[in-house]
Amino acid sequence: MADIYVFLGPPGVGKGTLGDLFCAETGAIHVSTGQLLRDEMAKHSEIGIQVKDLIAKGELISDDVVAAMVTNRLGEKDIQSKGCLLDGFPRTTHQADMLDSILTETGNRLAAVLLIEADRDMLISRLTSRRVCSNQACGAIYNINSQRPAKEGICDRCGSKLVQRSDDSESTAIERLHVYDVQTAPLIAYYTASGQLVRTQSRDVDAKENYQALKTALA
């Protein structure tokens, strides 16, 4: 039975960046539903084609489609031995109920739900200045203000071109924050009630410093 951690928080709060640091240290596998969906879009699979417009608009994908992806991934062997960090799932209370069944089905347990919070203005500026590696297999995350690559526009890790995500424009970022408030924020009360919620603050400092705060919160 493996430990599953959930990182919950608004878009741009650093779930991806802090999740990478968490997984590098603990050996857990980083499962980002946003990344799984972007992989499908890059492959032009049936799911990829189906979700493209919704993602570009900043809307959520149906609970069933995302839950099916998570069920498949959590059932794989590597997760059974290493555990996993779920980044971007659950995102609705219905998905949280679905997660309970998925955990039972795949023989895993929820270790903690970490809520990462941040100042709203910072989120918009972080999202619009974010750049990501165009190599899907790499997926490194940068920021043109705070986490620049050594060579402008080029990934430090793999040398591929950096690009802006289609949903990181200012108007879509604002819509995603609105979607978070309406559809995802109710999970805060949900996991507070179940006694599984742990909180940490993401500040305008180096990611490593925010990561230390995260570790203290989880300890």
Ligand code: ATP
């Ligand atoms: P960030 O990457 O900054 O954490 P985010 O949380 O908005 O921001 P992703 O998690 O990468 O971004 O998700 C991108 C998009 O993928 C979402 O806007 C949504 O359309 C879709 N998506 C990802 N996870 C889910 C989910 N659990 N349920 C429904 N849609 C999802």
Ligand code: MG
């Ligand atoms: Mg993310």
